[in-house]
Amino acid sequence: MTTSLPPQRLADLYRCMLLNRLLEERLVHLYRQGKVVGGLYRSLGQEATSVATAFALDEGDLLAPLIRNLGSVLARGIPPRDILTQYMARATAPSGGKDANLHFSVPEKGVYSPIAMLGTLVPVVAGMLLADRMQGKRTVGMTYLGDGGTSVGAFHEGLNFAAVQRLPLVLVVEFNGWAYSTPYEKQCAAATLADKALGYGIPGEVVDGNDALAVYEAARAAVNRARLGGGPTLLECKTYRMKGHAEHDAQAYVDPKELTAWRVRDPLARFESALESSGAMPAAERRRIHDEVESQLDADVAFAEASPFPDPALAFRGVYADESILERGRAGVFMGGL
Amino acid sequence: MTTSLPPQRLADLYRCMLLNRLLEERLVHLYRQGKVVGGLYRSLGQEATSVATAFALDEGDLLAPLIRNLGSVLARGIPPRDILTQYMARATAPSGGKDANLHFSVPEKGVYSPIAMLGTLVPVVAGMLLADRMQGKRTVGMTYLGDGGTSVGAFHEGLNFAAVQRLPLVLVVEFNGWAYSTPYEKQCAAATLADKALGYGIPGEVVDGNDALAVYEAARAAVNRARLGGGPTLLECKTYRMKGHAEHDAQAYVDPKELTAWRVRDPLARFESALESSGAMPAAERRRIHDEVESQLDADVAFAEASPFPDPALAFRGVYADESILERGRAGVFMGGL
């Protein structure tokens, strides 16, 4: 195991990957109990990609995740209760129940919500970085896109703009083999998605997305290059989506052999055995972290379950900065108070 | 001069490039007289790219030009009068006056109109080729995009789709250095636009766009590959826009030295001297062709000038196949006959 990470950061990285995994297990449980409102989108098997890329950012940097990047937002310091309340549509959620899952922003932590339309984040993050540069800040921005999402035009327009402007953007392409039921062969005819980088005149790199430390190093190099004015990087992480598109999808279209082959490459187990064999973190320490995470999750699940649903009147608020525009008696009209 | 073209085709190629040049001169004249309605978009210096690419298509193939590809539609057999009446907004124009310049379709000749939004043609032409393949036809399709237009998302989505489906598409990228006043450095950071091909897993080629015979050979190779199931080609023709974006644009932003440098590479003069020095076509023969073209243009300009403007009632017709939908007394209502 070779890494540039000091022991404490290594422990944090481990904790965060574990938190990603265990929080998701809680979500599955809540989903089965009917407490998750809407779909649940898993990141099982992709934790190293999310967590280790986000780990490469510094304080003050920007991160715009997609809905499978649970690990990325946890790495940026979003507490599990924010995720739980989001998925459970509670008033205490960062979006107040107005939007679902990872669709929320916490500007203080540099975390910005995606919209469902894949690809649209790319030009928006480019714009954020442009603004920060204009304001003299040396912010680096990171965002994500799946092997499917790269087929969307906004990816192309956004990345091209970032390249021309040499903006400090790290665009992580999560190659997990599938876009819903669509395999890569039906998505793109290029050998690798990183091959697209040449057409934008930027570096394109491929890394084993299930190797947390390798992902970290590649992401860190891209972040450093970005910060020093070297412009965007297209960083393709090769990983695998171990579950269906969402919990309701039994992934019948997947060859079970493929799943078996990838199961042995589980990024968390792999990281654990590296920590074990290198002696960087003894089993007892890992157990301690595990217990801490579980008890944090106990508390956060309890918090989320005890949280109320939002007040219906919230539905009518917050469209404009000047609330009066839509308020003129709206709630009254729309809630039957005619 | 090396070429695979037989003498008659060589003569046709020459005639077509000359027609492109001379028809445009007529249009400039009409424009100055105020007889062109709206803008005039020149192709001076780019005739070889338009004409020689379209020349590589066979009967029954498809061509979807942009507004600077006057030479391409002439090569597909569109008569000059169609162009003149279009620019002069006459009833005799292929669009009947409903749309401008090269915005018209002649399906019998496999010529399909662009829309102004650059890039949108790419997925549409892909769909045409998909349909033809489903119908057992071996049609090849050719369309164009400028160095500016490649920045549009529809280019990306359309080309990716064509690549995945291995559709017989030849996408000609006309690199002419400018998109309106925007130079290539502000458009794209890639070394060449053909570098984008790798990211779609298709061949990308660069050719001297001012060398008619080289363009023809490159386009013909791409057409052949497409016809044999080899999928799309991105063919970048390096040429230069010798005039402003449109006639009203004095191109003050262009370094005059650049224009001088390119003037000596004029594609028509270059072709003529090749024909001359190789003995493939004596000056007298070229003169004969020149005179024929001029007298055809005399007749066509006279035709266009004598053509009436369209009947105002046409404005209300042709939105739907079933005219009754919008007709219910429409013309009456809208023309003040209330």
Next chain:
Amino acid sequence: MADPRVARSGATLTLTADATAGVETFYLEAIRQALFEEMERDERVFVLGQDVGVYGGAFKATEGLQERFGVDRVLDTPLSEEAIVGGAIGAAMRGMRPVAEMQFIDFISRAFDLLTNFAAKNRYRTGVGVPMVVRGPSGAGVHGGPYHSQSPEMYFVKTPGLKVVAPATAYDAKGLLKAAIRDDDPVIFLEHKFLYRRVKDRVPEEDYVVPIGKAAVRRAGRDLTIVTYGAMLWTALEAAELLAKDGVSAEVLDLRTLLPLDEEAILASVRRTGKCLILHEDTRTGGLGAEIAATVSEKAFEWLDGPILRVTAPDTPVPYSPPLEEAFLPNVRTLLAAVRKLVRY
């Protein structure tokens, strides 16, 4: 938590006065049947979209089609709405009859340019028609949040050259989809996802179409006309039932086609009842209610015995959390309040 609208309307919605012969069929299955039968009937018809093949579509509307018709006629595309819609436009221009699926209709926003500028204007500008259908799950009520619940109809009703259809019953879903596929112009076909597995009614075994452009009186009445479409039809019918108990006789008009509007049917009904209320799930400003109110106030002014009211969603995105979404959507209670106000007028 229970969905308020299911609870309100029972597990399955069906037209009580439905006397059509045929087989009881869910709305979703009716759509699947229409696709299947049209593909059988006409080899120019094909389906393209994300996950429509092996997976059978996110909502299973294309289930079994690829098995029957093969991978070329049930085409899985990249994640690319411009490829899907642009591809369909091109194919239509060359003699095919493509049916493009949007996984959720919300994503049609990414093909807006191609639909409004290419498909809609092509016949007018160039004489080349674009006979294609773009279909997909529309509407709210299943806690899908702002991007899986939209009602985008007005973006297309506003665009001359398109047709827009929004069935509320299984019978109409099948008959209108067949009509849309056979239509020579581009049709936006809005399926209401709330109805997919809730609405069930009799669908004939033999081939039939429901003509585009014709509304249907779902319940005759004397005192006022409720004009509606899509999932809100069921809210209107439930309210009409309750109103009948109070002695108020409401006519319920189901538009079925949103563009072109069946002006005759709207005007005839309002001229009979003298009062008009429009109910839709789409937001208020610039909604279809505005166009209907304008048409009525222009062409049936003399017959009006009261203001034209609109009961709609408020001018906000569609919120996700159940109590918020419930507040957002019109419901029987808000509808009744407006109807009573209008009847008293």
Next chain:
Amino acid sequence: MADPRVARSGATLTLTADATAGVETFYLEAIRQALFEEMERDERVFVLGQDVGVYGGAFKATEGLQERFGVDRVLDTPLSEEAIVGGAIGAAMRGMRPVAEMQFIDFISRAFDLLTNFAAKNRYRTGVGVPMVVRGPSGAGVHGGPYHSQSPEMYFVKTPGLKVVAPATAYDAKGLLKAAIRDDDPVIFLEHKFLYRRVKDRVPEEDYVVPIGKAAVRRAGRDLTIVTYGAMLWTALEAAELLAKDGVSAEVLDLRTLLPLDEEAILASVRRTGKCLILHEDTRTGGLGAEIAATVSEKAFEWLDGPILRVTAPDTPVPYSPPLEEAFLPNVRTLLAAVRKLVRY
């Protein structure tokens, strides 16, 4: 051939009753001044778009800005509406005040998804506002054909979370653009290209804003209200002048802001005159006229002495050839015919 509308209205359009102090300024120049002054006032303001820098914009609205403010604050972008609008959204979210130019407003179709799904919904969903302006030349009358003549207002009026502005005078163009730049929410700013170098009126030398959301009575009248906006204001004023000679007193209301609508002003005027006619250059079905008619018929029903009429373009693309475009656009003649019908009612 002479443009029918110029000929009709003279070379320069100006408000006859215009008593404002200030300097006679063309509409286009007023826009340029607003950009210049806002960039001077607030360093967060910057401009981005195609050819806005060295070239000064296709219509020269940004001429001289790059010289004064440099290449970073007057940013030439690639040919990419998603980069322009997406970039503006992102910049706005991080504290800047971007003004994005569409070379022609028609091309806004290529940023439709970002505007309607990202910019419009961001504050509601996430609490992060998007203070940005998207501006560009809109409207017909210059033989631009189907793609350089569109009136896209309703696509955005239909979208909660946006604001939509459409000035008809130089004074308003400047004052509303300043207000739009200072607004905390995304504003679509529709400049009418026909007015750029035809409308000229007095613009104050000192800083001022025209508040978003406020209509203006351009001519007071008793017999009917003509509600309009953009270039059609000038058609309405010309018609009102002719009507006055016939003893018909028309009130002309210029909306100036299309979203949020100034309901109070519309209702107050219609309550005074008892009759309402809406005039717009946009096509008829689902146009702003529908929303206004619906609002009036709902909230001023008792005051109405006649049907609400709409004089609009027909439901077609904008044709190119001058006689076709002339037939397409409403004009004084078609307006007068409708007004006379309404007055006789």
